[in-house]
Amino acid sequence: MSMQRLSGLLILLLVAALLLLLPLSLRPYGLYLMSLWAVLTIAAMGLNLTLGYAGQVSLAQGAFVGIGAYSVALLTTAGWPLAAGLVVAVGLGLLVGWLLGYPALRVQHHYLAFVTLGANTLVFLVLRNEDWLTGGVYGIAGIPRPELFGLPTADPLVFYYFCLAALLVASLGLHGLLRSPWGRAFEALRENPVRAESLGIDTRRYTLLAFAIGSAVGALAGGLYAPLVQYIDPSPFSLGLSLNLLLMVVVGGSGRFFGPWLGAAIAVLLPEWLRFSEGLYLILYAVLVILVLVFLPAGLVGVAERLRRTEPAR
Numbered sequence: 001m002s003m004q005r006l007s008g009l010l011i012l013l014l015v016a017a018l019l020l021l022l023p024l025s026l027r028p029y030g031l032y033l034m035s036l037w038a039v040l041t042i043a044a045m046g047l048n049l050t051l052g053y054a055g056q057v058s059l060a061q062g063a064f065v066g067i068g069a070y071s072v073a074l075l076t077t078a079g080w081p082l083a084a085g086l087v088v089a090v091g092l093g094l095l096v097g098w099l100l101g102y103p104a105l106r107v108q109h110h111y112l113a114f115v116t117l118g119a120n121t122l123v124f125l126v127l128r129n130e131d132w133l134t135g136g137v138y139g140i141a142g143i144p145r146p147e148l149f150g151l152p153t154a155d156p157l158v159f160y161y162f163c164l165a166a167l168l169v170a171s172l173g174l175h176g177l178l179r180s181p182w183g184r185a186f187e188a189l190r191e192n193p194v195r196a197e198s199l200g201i202d203t204r205r206y207t208l209l210a211f212a213i214g215s216a217v218g219a220l221a222g223g224l225y226a227p228l229v230q231y232i233d234p235s236p237f238s239l240g241l242s243l244n245l246l247l248m249v250v251v252g253g254s255g256r257f258f259g260p261w262l263g264a265a266i267a268v269l270l271p272e273w274l275r276f277s278e279g280l281y282l283i284l285y286a287v288l289v290i291l292v293l294v295f296l297p298a299g300l301v302g303v304a305e306r307l308r309r310t311e312p313a314r
Contacts, residue, residue: 023160031156032228037268038163039224042170044248044260046217049174051246052255053183054210055190056104060116061245063123064093064215066237068222070127073140073232082146082227089223090216097215101208120242127234139233143226159228166224170217175257177213186210190255218245251292253299262300266292 023034047061068089075085103115127134134140145153146162153159177183185206188196197203226232244267252263270288274281296303 019164023157028156031160033268033272035156035160035163035228036225037264038160038167039221039228040245040248040268041260041264042167042224043218043221044245044252044264045170045174046214046221047245048214048249048254048256048260049178049186049217050210050214052249052253052259053178053190054186054206054214056101056207056210057109057113058100058116058211058214059113059239059242059246060100060120060123061214061218062237062239062241062243063120064097064218065222065225065241065245066123066127066234067092067096068219069226069232069237070134070140070222071219072223072226073143074133076144076146076227077140077142082223086220086223089219093216093219093222094212097218098208098212100215101211104207104211105204117239117242120239124234124238127237134234137233139231141231143230143232145227145230153227163224163228166220170220174217178257182206182209247289251289251299253301256299256301259299259301266300
């Protein structure tokens with residue numbers, strides 16, 4: 001085994017040990033933040049598939065998180081099991097994402113960003129104004145947490161491990177997808193759509209698939225967010241969430257598999273670590289993010305990859 005692979009394996013083992021053992025010493029709020037990190041990492045991975053691998057700009061990922069959250073909230077409060085709610089959430093995300101992919105067949109780049117921004121705003125307005133379905137600004141309360149094999153997940157530590165397991169399953173699924181011919185077709189679509197089409201790749205189909213699958217993964221994250229917070233209203237699913245997810249992808253490393261993991265950690269945990277500065281923590285957070293974007297355009301994972309490539313051979 002080469003030194004690079006060995007070092008990569010050691011890093012993965014250390015991260016796994018940290019994710020499994022660190023929460024044992026955390027209080028409920030710390031466990032909530034770790035669970036939120038796992039949920040938002042799933043959502044950012046969906047956006048990374050659409051943007052980082054397929055090259056399709058989307059500012060609507062927060063809307064799909066909202067669709068998934070409301071789907072699960074409505075069904076589980078009506079007595080449905082969480083598994084059924086997640087299936088419905090993912091199905092809705094897949095369907096709406098497929099429909100949103102059609103504008104991408106006609107417009108690109110910043111024009112596509114404006115189209116998806118409009119879709120995000122439309123979903124937010126539906127969540128806020130359709131009181132008969134979503135509860136409007138009053139939201140939905142009393143969202144239950146599931147039981148797994150008879151074990152309740154109401155305990156914050158147990159629910160964190162449930163979110164971590166969901167993140168692992170989603171990561172393995174996306175990893176398999178990206179190593180398949182579909183993943184190579186997505187990358188070809190990102191690099192040069194004209195050349196990809198000349199090689200026989202159905203760019204229309206893969207554009208729609210990129211939006212559909214990425215949106216479905218975002219809806220899955222929303223389905224986990226609902227029982228995590230146990231109360232939802234429209235405000236978390238505004239454009240701000242979509243921009244925050246975009247930040248996670250770019251800061252972590254767009255088109256890098258572990259980019260969303262690191263980007264979500266920066267976006268979720270760094271503001272909490274900076275709270276020692278009291279009123280200045282948001283300013284410090286913004287400055288640090290700007291510095292990363294200016295001096296590390298490939299993202300944090302991209303920098304690590306570059307450092308590994310420049311290591312002298314042994």
